[in-house]
Amino acid sequence: MVSNSAEHSRVDHLTEPQELCLKQAWTYLLQLWGTSVDGEKVFKDAQGGTPAPVSPAKKKNKSLFSKLQASYSGGETAGSDEDEQVGYRPDLIRETLKDVEPEAIKDGFWNMLRMDYPDNQLLRFLRARKWNTNKAVTMFARSMHWRVKENHPDEILNGGERAxxxxxxxxxxxxxxxxxxxxxxxxxxxxxxxxxxxxxxxxxxxxxxxxxxxxxxxxxxxxxxxxxxxxxxxxxxxxxxxxxxxxxxxxxxxxxxxxxxxxxxxxxxxxxxxxxxxxxxxxxxxxxxxxxxxxxxxxxxxxxxxxxxxxxxxxxxxxxGGSNEIDLDHYHKPDAANDVKMEDHETAKLIMEKRQQLIAKFIEATVHWIEADSKEESQRFLEEKLGISAQISHNYLELDPYVRSRSACDTNGILKM
The missing domain is CATH 3.40.525.10 (CRAL-TRIO lipid binding domain)
Known part of the structure; x- marks a missing residue:
């Protein structure tokens, strides 16, 4: 059985079945972005050479919660019980994102990370769908559609309270x-x-x-x-x-x-x-x-x-009953003077160029990790991915004041990034 414990399912503490699921998820995502990756191995059963479901689920009636979620997402609920794991489906993400350009999804994914490591962001969806890759990928695709085409949370955050x-x-x-x-x-x-x-x-x-x-x-x-x-x-x-x-x-x-x-x-x-x-x-x-x-x-x-x-x-x-001195009686309207770095487009461009280079290195390492022929080789590329992930996370710290308006949490000192 694949463990569903978040504590033991970080990218650097995965069981072999969990790591296989993550490789499958990345294969779907990279292929959507037009990256050449041979994911055949991760979608084949080691003994029989046939597509192997990761965590097949029994069909059952939709819950009240599933119906509620469907009403808010404009269709079937993400990863509903009717979505069986049936092995590799090349068009799985494309079916959900048919009205969104792959490049927009790619940008949306890297923009949403903040301090998250890329692998751990995907692992949230895999854990939520109990390591059923196809359900998790479908859920992820629907969430990316929500981010890119519907609610635009990155724009809301960056505009901030001042907007x-x-x-x-x-x-x-x-x-x-x-x-x-x-x-x-x-x-x-x-x-x-x-x-x-x-x-x-x-x-x-x-x-x-x-x-x-x-x-x-x-x-x-x-x-x-x-x-x-x-x-x-x-x-x-x-x-x-x-x-x-x-x-x-x-x-x-x-x-x-x-x-x-x-x-x-x-x-x-x-x-x-x-x-x-x-x-x-x-x-x-x-x-x-x-x-x-x-x-x-x-x-x-x-x-x-x-x-x-x-x-x-x-x-x-x-x-x-605490001793926190936070002032809950007076709100201070955001001041444009706190966002002077957002006018420095040249520096923002340089940091973004560095970010794109790191993303390209991460994707290259991920391809090698998926295609690895041995556990040792896979582990070596996983460690390389972790190192690059830390650099991408640090890069966001550099980029943040150039793209995001300062909020009350920034100006009152509660948020220390």
Whole structure:
């Protein structure tokens, strides 16, 4: 059986079956990009020489969650139970991305990485689909379609909070000024904490489109805190003062879909704090929408002292019983003076050229790794890939201030990249 533990399925700690799955996924992706790679070996069973499913699944009826996700993705849910692993299918990604140029997908993939290593980003999708390569690749393709053609999260992140003011997006501005969702620090495992103060939400304050863009902005900002060693976040829903007037199922559905379909394996804990009695029937509805993996990460806390089991006092805002001095009463509008490097297009171009060179080296090493004739050769190219991955991650640190507008997390010093 292929283990589904994230702790033991990093790119440098894979079992042989897991590494085979990753090689298969890269074969699909590289061939989509027009890179010549012989992936025949990784799609053949070692004994029989026939296509071998990695983790065949039994067909069963779609869950309520699957139907919910389908309604938000415009079609079949990514990696649904009906998608059987049937061996190598050359057009698997192309079928999903028929209206997107391969070069746009390539750019989208490398742009989305931030501090992630390329292999570990693909591994999120493989773990989410229990190492069924075809399901994982289909899920990944649908997520890339969402990023490139639908919600454009990279543009939302790079435009940042300043773009909301420049474009007069009143609903996003309202949420920013309320500081409805903030990142005050990290939990005891080093995960960034996304604190959502539910009593500040009013459905009439923003349009559905503005709410989605705001949610994506927060998620992508939280991703900036992730590193190769800490690659999940903790979401803390503070329900102090929550009433039925704050309830809005639309963003809840959108967030569930985001974390399951587009940011898989990115959630460490989901803490629901001080839920009032009126929340119980609401929770009875929501919990049926959750993927079982997400549902297993939900924790309920009743009093502030309970939070100290997961978050140290210096990282927890004062109003929740901690000693964190974060100012939740005053929001400072982003200043263009913080983004002066974004006007330096020449330096940005030089850093991007270096990035493209590193990407080309990574792809070349990946081809050799896939085509390796021995375990020793495969390991040598894997180590080369890891070295280049670290350089690509560092390159993003150099590039970041030239392409991304500074957020409140940058200017208040909470985000240290």
């Amino acid at each position: 909301a003011f420049d474009e007069d997006k009143k609903g996003i501005i309202k949420n920013l000024e309320l500081q409805k969702t903030v990142i005050p620090g990290r939990d005891m495992d080093g995960r960034p904490i996304v604190l959502c103060r539910a009593h500040l939400h009013s459905p009439k304050d923003q349009t559905e489109a503005e709410l989605k863009d705001y949610a994506v902005l927060v998620i992508e900002q939280a991703r900036l805190f992730l590193k190769d060693s800490v690659d999940t976040a903790t979401i803390l829903f503070d329900l102090s003062g929550f009433s039925l007037s704050n309830m809005d199922y639309t963003p809840v559905k959108f967030l569930i879909t985001c974390f399951e379909a587009h940011y898989p394996e990115s959630l460490g804990h989901l803490i629901i704090h001080k839920a009032p009695w009126v929340f119980q029937p609401i929770w009875n509805i929501i919990k049926n929408w959750l993927d079982p993996v997400v549902a297993s990460k939900v924790l309920f806390t009743k009093v502030n002292e309970d939070l100290l089991k997961y978050i140290s006092a210096d990282q927890l805002p004062k109003y929740l």
